[in-house]
Amino acid sequence: MAESRNQPVLGRPTGAFVGASWVALGLGASVYVVGLYNARMLLSEKGFFLAVFLLGLFAALSVQKAVRDRAEDVPVTGAYLGVAWAMLLAALTLMTVGLWNAELLLSEKGFYGIGFAMSLFAVVAVQKNVRDLAAFRRAHPDATPANRPVFPSAA
Template sequence: MSDIQKQQGLGRPTGAFVGASWVALGLGASVYFVGLYNARMLLAEKGFFLAVFLLGLFAAISVQKAVRDRAEDVPVTGAYLGVAWGMLLVSLTLMVIGLWNAELLLSEKGFYGIGFAMSLFAVVAVQKNVRDLAAFRRANPEVAPVARPSFPVVP
């Protein structure tokens, strides 16, 4: 076990938490994309909501990574951390403004807001799990990785 794991008590995330994180991300993103695909709005509006969604996911991952790096004494510049937080706040602000001004039913606005919020939370959890699993495998090379099913290749 590495010094970092000993200090922070990190271990391997449970399969249930890893699975739940991926399911939450898939569900949040799917709900958002299906709603966006079926929305009666201009293509430019759909593009705006798609771009804000993707910016939010990327910014949330960047914030999680930068905060975790700093906690593990990996050098992270203040500029990078500031930009990551700034872009996360920009994406949240743009989503709120976009939904406020969109000609959608209140229930549709809530639908997009919940899909966005759920996806932001889930992408941070997925990133954390990926990083925790990598750290666990580095610290415990004797532990075999989880076997993945192999399927025969049909010519």
């Protein structure tokens, strides 16, 4: 079956999606950290929320990578995948319990929760885009940023 001229090249995310993913990650992480910096809480509480935030980002990135590796038949041990999922669930649980017990306004709790969730989603999207772009560059080594095809050639 011949490829349609309107079918995009598989594995190459659009510039808009790549940009939106980076903006979402930057925005989510920066508002979370700035909010934490300005919060009226003990330094130990700030440290807890920052550590849980960083754990969540790393765990979400690890889960995305391990799942993608398995989908592409790259060996991933069950132990690594299990630990990645466990750490993501631990980060989500710790954030939920921490916010539930924090002496913050409900709006502040929502602010941190949304910043956390937005950053977790965005880090997964950024990792996916980085990997998709790398795969595209391997498949099309002669394509420069100016002449990379948006659609497959009709050849």
